[in-house]
Amino acid sequence: xxxxxxxxxxxxxxxxxxxxxxxxxxxxxxxxxxxxxxxxxxxxxxxxxxxxxxxxxxxxxxxxxxxxxxxxxxxxxxxxxxxxxxxxxxxxxxxxxxxxxxxxxxxxxxxxxxxxxxxxxxxxxxxxxxxxxxxxxxxxxxxxxxxxxxxxxxxxxxxxxxxxxxxxxxxxxxxxxxxxxxxxxxxxxxxxxxxxxxxxxxxxxxxxxxxxxxxxxxxxxxxxxxxxxxxxxxxxxxxxxxxxxxxxxxxxxxxxxxxxxxxxxxxxxxxxxxxxxxxxxxxxxxxxxxxxxxxxxxxxxxxxxxxxxxxxxxxxxxxxxxxxxxxxxxxxxxxxxxxxxxxxxxxxxxxxxxxxxxxxxxxxxxx
Numbered sequence: 621x622x623x624x625x626x627x628x629x630x631x632x633x634x635x636x637x638x639x640x641x642x643x644x645x646x647x648x649x650x651x652x653x654x655x656x657x658x659x660x661x662x663x664x665x666x667x668x669x670x671x672x673x674x675x676x677x678x679x680x681x682x683x684x685x686x687x688x689x690x691x692x693x694x695x696x697x698x699x700x701x702x703x704x705x706x707x708x709x710x711x712x713x714x715x716x717x718x719x720x721x722x723x724x725x726x727x728x729x730x731x732x733x734x735x736x737x738x739x740x741x742x743x744x745x746x747x748x749x750x751x752x753x754x755x756x757x758x759x760x761x762x763x764x765x766x767x768x769x770x771x772x773x774x775x776x777x778x779x780x781x782x783x784x785x786x787x788x789x790x791x792x793x794x795x796x797x798x799x800x801x802x803x804x805x806x807x808x809x810x811x812x813x814x815x816x817x818x819x820x821x822x823x824x825x826x827x828x829x830x831x832x833x834x835x836x837x838x839x840x841x842x843x844x845x846x847x848x849x850x851x852x853x854x855x856x857x858x859x860x861x862x863x864x865x866x867x868x869x870x871x872x873x874x875x876x877x878x879x880x881x882x883x884x885x886x887x888x889x890x891x892x893x894x895x896x897x898x899x900x901x902x903x904x905x906x907x908x909x910x911x912x913x914x915x916x917x918x919x920x921x922x923x924x925x926x927x928x929x930x931x932x933x934x935x936x937x938x939x940x941x942x943x944x945x946x947x948x949x950x951x952x953x954x955x956x957x958x959x960x961x962x963x964x965x966x967x968x969x970x971x972x973x974x975x976x977x978x979x980x981x982x983x984x985x986x987x
Contacts, residue, residue: 622859622890624972627945628660630668631979632851636834637669639849643817644828648673650696650810652831654682659896659965660835660854663689664976669834674716676829680706687713696740700724700750704731711735718742718777720750725760731769739764739774740810743801745794747781757801775808780823783815784839791816795823815839818848837950837961844949854965855945856972858891860909862937863929872926873918885929887914889941892923896968897943898957904928905956908942909935916956 640649651672652658657665666675666686674694677683683695696716701707704727710717716738719725728737741764744751752760764770778798782788798811810827812820817828818839832838836845836852845852863885866872870880880886887909893899897920904915912932916925929935944950944964954961 622861624856624858624891624895624943626968626972626974627855627857627977628664628974629851629853629855629946629977630664631977632836632853633660633665633668633834635851636836636845636853637671637830640817640828640830640833644812644821644824647812647824647826647828648808650674650676650827650829651834652676652813652829653686654678654698655966656682658832658835658962659968661974661976662686663691665834666691666693673827680709680715683715684709684713687715694738700742701727707731707735707737708733710737714738716740718750719760719764720744720752722752722756722760725763725767728767728769729763733769735769736771737769738771741774741776743776743778743798745778745797745801746790747779747794749779751778754797754801761805773807775810775827776802776805777810777827777829780811780813780816780820783813783820783823784841786819791820791823795820813839832962835965837965844951846949852945852949854950854968856891856896856943856968857945858889858941858943860887860927860935860937860939860941861890861924863887863935871918874921875919878918878926885933885935886917887927887929887935889925889927890923891925891941891943892921894922894969895971896964897925898953898959898964898967901956902958903956905953906948908948910939911947913948 653662653675654677656662676696676698678699694716698718700718700720718740720742742751743757781790783791808826812823812828814831814833816823836850838845866880866886868882872878891897899920906913909932914931915928917928918926942948944953950961
């Protein structure tokens, strides 16, 4: 039985990284590889981005795996520290810490080891998620400046809430707040994530933090990565298991939620929600069958989905299917699922085989 295959295109990843440099030529790059590089494979992506100045991860275990795999660039723990005993592990591996709460500063002040920690002070300028409050920022800054356990100089950052929306005044408000708080601070600063890199050049500062654009995906609702000169890194492929001629009125899949409007061919694809395909679609999602755009019909099952083959009357069992990637932007599938592309790429399960495509077209299977 066929199983889905996930292809990771390393030259495309490197092309997208180069586009970050084009957009922000004077900024260092903190490349986001959290959540297993948005489902693309953190170790493989990090090893193939040697010019990244640092990498961002969400959690300690992610950073440990990368360091143990030989990644030597700075690894920034974007979630910071929750328990003081984590500092010993962070010191052992020399990870950077994001500080977003006064309690974390107190942990650093109370640390009794010899290590000096690399720190990023995060200020909440309007996202209201992680970060010291603006009125706490000056005090936090001075405490870090005077902390013997902090490597100087540290860095300062904030996180934009809505840079994907061109007319949302919040981005300008956040930028101005960040500027006002940090204007007299000589430390390196960071504010822009992907949408800021692409649409708000004033937010670039000393460091930019590309995420979804590294993987060839647009942060904007009205554009795909291709519109932004980005290349898709992930392509998810499978095959038709069978093709049947169905009659007008036949119901397709669980619950009989879709009925054939006429006599028509219907295909069964080896891909389901247990493989990472979205289980609930707002509308018929596009799918490529031997390069022709068809539509997913009926409910997506655990292991299978059904496809309307009226746009490819010659389709047969064994034909290749592309769920998203080259030829079919993941943004379009996400739209049909009423979600964002992040949820699709990060949801690919262990059941799918993973293939690394290198510049020499050598294929390597990886975990």
